[in-house]
Amino acid sequence: MDEGGSRIRRRVSLPKRNRPSLGCIFVAPTAAELEPGDEGKEEEEMVAENRRRKTAGVLPVEVQPLLLSDSPECLVLGGGDTNPDLLRRMPTDRGVGDQHNDSEEDMFGDYDSFTENSFIAQVDDLEQKYMQLPEHKKHATDFATENLYSESIKNKLSITSIGNLTELQTDKHTENQSGYEGVTVEPGADLLYDVPSSQAIYFEHLQKSSNDLGNCSMKERDWKSSSHNTVNEELPHNCIEQPQQNDETSSKVRISSDMNRRKSIKDHLKSAMTGNAKAQTPIFSRSKHLKDTLLSEEINVAKKTIESSSNDLGPFYSLPSKVRDLYSQFKGIEKLYEWQHTCLTLNSVQERKNLIYSLPTSGGKTLVAEILMLQELLCCRKDVLMILPYVAIVQEKLHMIGEGSRGATLEMTLAKILYTSRTTQIIGMSATLNNVEDLQKFLQAEYYTSQFRPVELKEYLKINDTIYEIDSKAENGMTFSRLLNYKYSDTLKKMDPDHLVALVTEVIPNYSCLVFCPSKKNCENVAEMICKFLSKEYLKHKEKEKCEVIKNLKNIGNGNLCPVLKRTIPFGVAYHHSGLTSDERKLLEEAYSTGVLCLFTCTSTLAAGVNLPARRVILRAPYVAKEFLKRNQYKQMIGRAGRAGIDTIGESILILQEKDKQQVLELITRPLENCYSHLVQEFTKGIQTLFLSLIGLKIATNLDDIYHFMNGTFFGVQQKILLKEKSLWEITVESLRYLTEKGLLQKDTICKSEEEVQYNFHITKLGRASFKGTIDLAYCDILYKDLKKGLEGLVLESLLHLIYLTTPYDLVSQSNPDWMIYFRQFSQLSPAEQNVAAILGVSESFLGKKASGQAIRKKVDKDVVNRLYLSFVLYTLLKETNIWTVSEKFNMPRGYIQNLLTGAASFSSCVLHFCEELEEFWVYRALLVELTKKLTYCVKAELIPLMEVTGVLEGRARQLYSAGYKSLMHLANANPEVLIKTIDHLSRRQAKQIIASAKMLLHEKAEALQEEVEELLRLPSDFPGAVASSTDKA
Secondary structure, X not given: OOHHHHHHHOOOOOOOOOOOOHHHOOOOOOHHHOOOOHHHHHHHHHHHHHHHOOOOOEOOOOXXXXXXXXXXXXXXXXXXXXXXXXXXXXXXXXXXXXXXXOOOOOOOOOOOOOOOOOHHHHHHHHHHHHHOOHHHHOOOOXXXXXXXXXXXXHOOEEEEEEEOEEEEEEOOOOOOOOOOOOOOOOHHHOOOOOOOHHHHHHHHHHHHOOHHHHHHHHHHHHHHHOOHHHHHHHOOOOOOOOOOOOHHHHHHHXXXXXHOOOOOHHHHHHHHHHHHHOOOOOOOOHXXXXXXXXXXXXXXXXXXXXXXXXXXXXXXXXXOHHHHHHHHHHHOOOOOOHHHHHHHOOHHHHOOOOEEEEOOOOOOHHHHHHHHHHHXXXXXXXXXXXEOOOOOOOOOOHHHHHXXXXXXXXXXXXXXXXXXXXXXXXXEEEOOOOOHHHHHHXXXXXXXXXXXXXXXXXXEEEEOOEEEEEOOOOOOOEEEEEEOOOOOOHHHHHHOOOOHHHHHHOOOOOOOEEEEOOOHHHHHHHHHHHHHOOOOHHHHOOHHHHHHHHHHHHHHOOOOOOHHHHHHHHHOEEEEOOOOOHHHHHHHHHHHHOOOOOEEEEOOHHXXXXXXXXXXXXXXXXXXXXXXXXXXXXXXXXXXXOOXXXXXXXXXXXEEOHHHHHHHHHHHHOOOOOOOOOOOOOOOOOHHHHHHHHHHOOOOOEHHHHHHHHHOOHHHHOHHHHOOOOOHHHHHHHHHXXXXXXXOEEEEEEEOOOOOEEEEEXXXXXXXXXXXXXXXXXXXHHHHHHHHHHHHOOOOOOOHHHHHHOOOHHHHHHOOOOHHHHHHHHHOOOHHHHHHHHHHOOOHHHHHHHHHOOOOOOOOOHHHHHHHHHHHHHHHHHHHOOHHHHHHHHOOOHHHHHHHHHHHHHHHHHHHHHHHOOHHHHHHHHHHHHHHHHHHHOXXXXXXXXXXXXXXXXXXXXXXXXXXXXXXXXXXXOOHHHHHHHOOOOOHHHHHHHHHHHHHHHHHHHHHHHHHHHHHHOOXXXXXXXXXXXXXXX
């Protein structure tokens, strides 16, 4: 990937770079006016002058409000019920009262583009107009041109940097002041001419509210008006023409100019701006400085409190009182629970030791984590990494260290932090832990636990129409509670044998209810069944709000709406599972949280993901798919019952058949399952990937160090339990041998003495490519072969071949093609596209036989066939850009298609990084950059620039494009008030967010281009003249 591209995509996390203001631009003398050897001096002096002339009134971009260290000093592992919006809504040090200009904050400084409408172009146009005047054609010299510039332009425009505005003012006495009466300036010469009038009004309003900065600007203008002498002292004498020059000097200049090629003002300005680019200094806003000073005072008080031996923890657990006020304002938290106070005042916390704390669901674990993070950020000025517990993001609760590849990844991350850093603090939180001693030993942590729950939870079992309360003191673990009192018709008995309607109508619509179902299809069926038997009174409850939910669902679905949701939402009921798109899930979750929807029928993934509590939780059966419920899963599901601050009690009801009674009684009484390492069990995603990264990052490169590292892992702690046949040493040696044989590592033997031999390892090119691309090592050799084969005959008439190469290997096993659909889609391909299938070994006759059920004699690679089918889905999606139509065409859940698209976009990026490390695959680099963009946004090409903006999805991008906002530049210069009136269903907050994001993206791209210019103009370190001059000096 080219360097420019990588710069443009990087995050802006550096202090804002100052752009050259027009006040810093001077016209350089011509070659004729310089004495021999003055060229270098002129440039040096111009750079020095530009450094002196930097404005101090432009607000810097606040990308990161806190000064953080380069490496994280605190790692928080989330297992609490975190609100997904919590971290997004947490205020920063800017404060509540500092929101008057958040979105319109200047992202550009005084940057002047090199586009058609730039200042340079306008000066050039003005010069051409002047030169075309008959009475002045004979004086077409550098002197005349520079004199025109100095008087008509320089004095015409005075530059004032106010906040986020570069204001251009026209002097009252500039017309004809230069002595050239025939020259008139067109409106286009005004730099604000192209700015929409609505935006100009906004800038004027902003100017009035910036008194301090305005005063600074007045001083700058005064300085400019009296700076002729100073400038003449510091710059070459002809840099700015003086009206008082005598005739003798003028004639000399004319003669000299006639002998040399005339330079245009445009060239001079470009030269001056190039000089400016080399003299960049940070800009500091006075108002921002004052705010930082006030906050720093509170932070210093907090730091002194931490460092002192006093038990007084300051205003709010070593944090500024402002933090406490913000929690009260935004979260309604006035006082912490007793356990939270105890946990935050533990000696281990005060001494920054590693800590694990465990409480039941809804106990308030996340708040403790937030306060600990804020202490680290605000008081210690250190960075924090939080691994969030959301299904949609990472979902790594601490107990999940024992769950498959996710657990292996989490274990590797923690082990590397423990091995390489002695100062990083690890905080682990979870609701479900059993063998905590092993985790304590692994994390070298102390442990805190409590059984506190803000809302009492009562657990029930339902067998037939009898409900029993779970009672650990009872002989068989349960006691009779009550009989269901609900009149069932014969039809209802057949449709609802588990009495779900009776159970849910006891709580809805005034309270919320969750019904966990074993499968996705069962979720939809149960939702529809319940709605069939609800009375019409339920339709009246929050009717307008439910209509709005349906309307919003149609908007995000481009006019499409799931027929099941269309029937259930009017009753306040919806299903929730992975078959929904992420936008649909988010919208339904918000409706549920606000009480518009009162009943969710959902799968077990909801229990492990987003925090959506309910008054009553019903488990439809003691199964997840076809597997019997585990104790951990059961505790997660019932933990959703009872909403703190809303309910006084929470209830869970597990519905079971008589045949499952004994198993269920064992389930509710047994201890939680132990947590075990999956580092070796997940071979390619676990120990092999770990060793490759250890050697690639040079954390451990010889056999002894790698073995020592393995002893410190969670697997190393549990090796006596997990290893029966082989020792840890043998597994370490075998894994390294496997990686060496696969060509990912190379072994070097070093003889330290006659008896002692040391084995060192270094990563090969293929190993580095796999490591940098985060390719699953089970597929790295297959990927290499596929890319190598693709070079022999890559079909570029369409995207199909490239899409096939970036279709994730790990999703192939989940692919179950519908052969009739497969054959139909194949038949609709162009000859070039069918050629792609032929290259891969999939023929039309093969698909025809599979579709008709005939026997296949010829052997075809099943993985290739299934992968190509997924490629067809992705290819169709990129062409049609509508998940709904593709879902119907391939008879697949739209949520699955969205996951496939997300996976393909991610894998395409991985393949790109893989190819960047291998020179032989150079041809793929540019192709994969574009394909990754297409897969990421999945919209028409013209909408992709708009989709990069935060808060802009496909529907919104289409609206903006239709309204004339077709680029980042259009959005960055938009007026929020105009945007609100132009775009339907756009709030003021959303409009400001879109504009601010567009400004930031534009600034980021401009900054990357500026850096590229600087790099091009920088003198090479190995330049021969530079070496010679340094030798002479020596």
